[in-house]
Amino acid sequence: MLKNTKYRDVHHHLIVECKKSSRMAQLEIYKLYYKAMYNTALRILNNQSDAEDVMQDSFIVAFERIENYREEGSFGGWLKRIVVNNALDIVRKQKPTTQLNEQNEPMSTEQEYCIESDCRLEDIKKAMAKIKNEYRIILSLFLFEGYDHEEIASILQISYGLSRTRYSRARQSLISTIRELQKEREMKWA
Structure with a gap:
């Protein structure tokens, strides 16, 4: 518990x-957070250059x-x-989204899928790169960034129900894509 208090004090001091516009403190904050913020941007944008730009711009805005x-x-x-907001701005600028009437479609009642235990991280990364942009974004926000559907709805400016629907579809799409990649790998080795 003392360790946590000390961390908070150091963090508060920074x-x-x-x-006070201390460049040294800004550098320390940058060192503490740049990897996590880059990875957050990369998961949403799926492009290293854009992720680096968003990360840098976000630190500038934050300071x-x-x-x-x-x-x-x-x-x-x-x-x-x-x-996240800066990354989503890039996504919106790159590809105008068309509003589908997904809100009115019923949620899928299919049973939960399990990803096989031999699923490789490489397969997950490849599958994330292959699925629709809106699916990758919602999976990243929910699974990797820890946002709940209310927060996602607010961030993406969609309804709570649409967030849940897109997440369900995104999960199904990801699992399907992973299975395809696994089959391709098995055929390659057969």
Whole structure:
């Protein structure tokens, strides 16, 4: 428990120094968070160059707006929200989305699928790259970033029900794509 308190004190000190525009404190914050923020952007954008740009831009925005951070939640959560919003802005600019009437479609009642134990991380990464952009985004936000459907609905500006529907479809699409990749690998080795 003492370790956690010490971390909070150091973290708090860095935030206070960042609010005073300390470049050293900003560098320390950057070192603490850049990998996680890059990975967050990469999972949404599926493009290293865009992810790097979003990460850099997000740190700049965070340091410019650090006075708005009230320390009610974690700094990492506040920064991640900036990264997610910036990444989604890129997605929106790259490909205009068409609104499908998914809200009115019933949720699938199919049984839960299990991914086989021989599923490789490589297969998951390849499958994530192959599925629809909107599916990759919702899976990333829900599974990797830990947002719930209410938060996802707010971030993506969709309804709660549509968030759940897209997540269900995204999960099914991912599993199907992983199975295809596994079959391809098995045929290759047969």
